[in-house]
Amino acid sequence: MPTYLTRSFYRRDVVKVARELLGHLLVHVNGRQRVSGLIVETEAYLGIPDKAAHTCNGRRTARNESMWRDGGHTYVYFTYGMHHCVNVVAGVEDEPVAVLLRALEPVDGMQAMYRRRPAAKCDTDLCSGPAKLAKALQIDRQLDRIDLVKSKRVFIERIRATPLQSQQVATGPRIGIAHAAEWTHKPLRFWLKNSTYISHK
DNA sequence: CCCGTGATTTAT
DNA sequence: TAAATCACGGGG
Numbered sequence: 001m002p003t004y005l006t007r008s009f010y011r012r013d014v015v016k017v018a019r020e021l022l023g024h025l026l027v028h029v030n031g032r033q034r035v036s037g038l039i040v041e042t043e044a045y046l047g048i049p050d051k052a053a054h055t056c057n058g059r060r061t062a063r064n065e066s067m068w069r070d071g072g073h074t075y076v077y078f079t080y081g082m083h084h085c086v087n088v089v090a091g092v093e094d095e096p097v098a099v100l101l102r103a104l105e106p107v108d109g110m111q112a113m114y115r116r117r118p119a120a121k122c123d124t125d126l127c128s129g130p131a132k133l134a135k136a137l138q139i140d141r142q143l144d145r146i147d148l149v150k151s152k153r154v155f156i157e158r159i160r161a162t163p164l165q166s167q168q169v170a171t172g173p174r175i176g177i178a179h180a181a182e183w184t185h186k187p188l189r190f191w192l193k194n195s196t197y198i199s200h201k
Numbered sequence: 202c203c204c205g206t207g208a209t210t211t212a213t
Numbered sequence: 214t215a216a217a218t219c220a221c222g223g224g225g
Contacts, residue, residue, distance in 0.1 A: 043220070052220065063209065081206025083221050100220055119223060131221050176220050202225075212216070 003158040007149050010071030014090040014097035017071075018044035019190050021088065021099060023164055025107060025157040028137045035112055035137050037104025037127050038159070041191040041198045043174045045087070047097040052180035055096035066145040067096040074154060076134070076144040083131035084140045088148065088156070102175070102189070104133045105197040113137075129199045168193055175200065 005024060010017060019042075027036040045053040047067075054064040054077070066075040067089055075087040075098050087098040104127035106113055113126045113136040120126045120136075127133035134140070139154070146154045171187040178184060191198045 045220075054220080059210090061209080077220085078208065079219050080221055081208070081219090083206095083219095085220065087220090102220090129222070174220070179218095180220095204224095205222095208219095210216100210218070213214085 004149060005072075005156045005158050007070070007072050010088065010090055010148070011092050012071070012090065014044045014046060014099060015188065017088070017090040018042040018099040018188070019169055020163055021101075021156070022169060022190060022192055024159050026086075026101065026104060026133075026137065026154075027108070027157055028139060028143075028154050029152065030138060033109060033112055035109030036107045036157075037133065037137070038107060038197075039101060039103075039156075040105050040195040041101075041103035041189070043100040043102055043190070044090075044188045045098050045100060046188070047091075047095065050180075051183040052174060052177035053096070053098075058096075060096070064096070067098050068094055069145065072147060072149045074139075074143055074146045074148060076139060076141055078141055084134040085130040086134050086137075086139050100130055101133060102130050103128050103191070103195075103197055103199045104136075105195060106136070124197050128197055132199075164192075 021039050070093045071090045073089040086101045089098045091097045106126045170193045174189045
């Protein structure tokens with residue numbers, strides 16, 4: 001029987017959550033179709049002080065409302081007129097911090113993933129980017145604000161009982177936030193060092 | 202390198 | 214109301 005990550009896992013410091021999500025399994029069950037992938041790359045967004053975060057300066061809008069919810073909810077946003085990106089909200093209610101999921105190692109439903117992502121040439125192309133994984137797992141704004149702790153459709157399965165060794169995790173600056181002044185270079189991106197499924201090969 | 206694409210945000 | 218922006222991806 002699979003175990004889900006619990007509320008207390010998500011209700012912690014967002015940097016810890018970003019690191020410790022690595023190696024767990026993001027699952028979307030849609031009817032009979034189960035699609036999933038191991039989380040191999042994440043980024044932490046630290047909320048009000050973070051110039052790269054959607055909730056910078058306490059911005060609270062219809063789009064980012066779910067970032068203000070309790071840890072363990074999804075925050076799915078739409079951008080560039082065509083892409084969705086999936087975040088896991090961390091911390092507690094009214095603490096608008098989240099973890100962007102940047103890459104997965106496909107596990108279940110790879111045939112469906114190839115169908116949804118005709119541009120993918122091989123398994124390592126399927127989910128190697130935040131919008132790619134959203135497309136492969138068919139996650140869009142309809143799955144915004146989902147409670148990952150309670151949902152039967154979208155959840156994260158605990159794969160390991162104990163945290164990863166720190167030597168298995170690499171750290172670097174976040175991608176695509178050149179405008180964020182002193183926040184641009186902070187090491188808030190995390191990935192599994194030995195993974196070939198990350199977004200920037 | 203450049204460009205699609207349109208919701209969302211920010212400036213007037 | 215108008216203009217700018219955008220936590221990206223695909224094709225040269």
